Amino acid sequence: MGIKGLYQVISDNAPDAIKSGDIKQHFGRKVAIDASMSIYQFLIAVRSEGQQLMSESGETTSHLMGMFYRTLRMIDNGIKPLYVFDGKPPTLKSGELAKRHARAAQARAGHEEAKETGTKEEMEKFARRTVRVTREQNEECRRLLKLMGIPYVEAPCEAEAQCAALAKAGSVYAAASEDMDTLCFEAPILLRHLTFSEQRKEPIQEIHLEKAMIGLGFTREQFIDLCILLGCDYCDTIPKVGPTTALKLIKEHKSIEKVLENLGDKYNVPEDWPYQDARELFLKPDVSDAKELDYKWEAPDVDGLVEFLVKEKGFNEDRVRSGAERLKKGLKTSTQARMQDFFKAIPKTKEELELQKKKNDEKAAEKKRKQKETDAKKKQAKKPKLGK
């Protein structure tokens, strides 16, 4: 899932690209959310005592619980969510999907075994890994959203790509996903942790693509090539090339083609490495034109919600009704404008930018030095133990 280590690379090299703040700061903004991934998250995270929530008849309701309450949290904070569902996975992803399948099968086996012999923790761990989103669960979420008056669209292919396209076209302020590869699809702004539970108190991360690319000194193509080297969903990586090397290689050679030409014998490039196809997929993803998509935020269907959530799924009626009230209120309230809507930032002078870059580099160097020190200390602390 996502791009391995990309967040770290950006935060080390372009700290200005990442802002974190309270969910409240995003009031009045429309956001495109990767629904399929959110549902998966809910199935994993919305649990009680390690078990998925279930209705009386034994059907899982974690996904609906998550969808309902976490969407409400956004509405309460003045955010207008637009959900995007996955379409067909791209053929290139089949390798990755097969791997995930295998892992799930393994986890199921592990789960069975843990049931017999393992501890409670082990059982929970494997139970989480066996989670897959079923078609029915996806359908139920669509039905719930419809009743809540929250719009959703179907992506022709990858949902992240469609979210990015919506943000790029200016239809929404940002794309919300945990997957960093949303940035590769050219989402100008990526929001992370938006669908997390309130109790986790995770600040919302806001990652700006433009600033990240400036900080790294990369063009979009170079940025994508970096991501492919770091490891994406669509092809393997070159063994032994980690974040540091990947960054260095692209900085030096500017493209994967050139990197391959200059790569020493030390590295074994995978045979038939489809990096060009992966790049193509990032550059020209299969998405619908954002302008042609039709979506609207509407008043919730209160009776429908009660019928579905309370009668069919055993939710508490009072809570569902109060939730519906919040939805109505959220739809009505006027939006607070921001200063940037009226006053434009004065662009920084060249000197200021250079000064800032210098400061960033200094900070990064300082951080590295400290990291080394602590590593060294850890090693030292370990030594006597090894001696025993």
Place this chain on the structure above:
Amino acid sequence: MLEARLEQAAVLKKVVDAIKDLVQDCNFDCNDSGIQLQAMDNSHVALVAMHLKTDAFSPYRCDRNIALGINLASLQKVLRAAQNDDLLTLKAEDAPDVLNLVFESAENDRIAEYDIKLMDIDQEHLGIPDTEYAATVTMPSSEFQRICRDLNALSESVSIEAAKEGIKFSCQGDIGSGAVTLRQNNNVEKPDLSTIIELNEPVGLTFSLKYLVNFCKASSLSNTVKLSLSAEVPLLIEYKMESGYVRFYLAPKIGDDE
């Protein structure tokens, strides 16, 4: 280097009190026109611009442009140690790590000296265009404070309407509604108590009361406050000081576009 002396520490104390709830950290930009500050609150709904001109100080010396990145809560802590009538001197090197503050009491020969650690703040400045406002209203600052406080008890937002006859503040909340109107009046004996309206065209906008109440903390800076309104631009609220000002800009609330 910077060296700037204020006759009365109270001036800086009041300025900091007025803005410290809106912004936590900000740069004080010192140059040959005086000390300036521009900052937005976290959600970028409001902006504060402060200018203490060189005349506010005697003497004032600033050889190079210096940005002093200051945590306002820390500055307030230190300023609490100053009496209102103390002479206050600000000093800083050209590329400073600290801001030095000296408080001298006129009555006894007490000299107190404090250093505040500075911080690196990466701030973006907004260009504020000169605007010809549809309506400009000058009124007693205490009156404005009272209106905001009273209406805040009822609602989150207030609609401000300026017309030829007067300015009307009204709100609607869960428990009911309220409205306060000030008619244009010119108090010859006490000009500070006048309400003066300069109108190009009638205008009405809605604003968040939470922010307005917050701005009113600047009321101690000046007896009068000036509100400038135009359709679809931020409200400007100005508190004038003897040689300088504190200005607040607040983005309006807009009805839904769909």
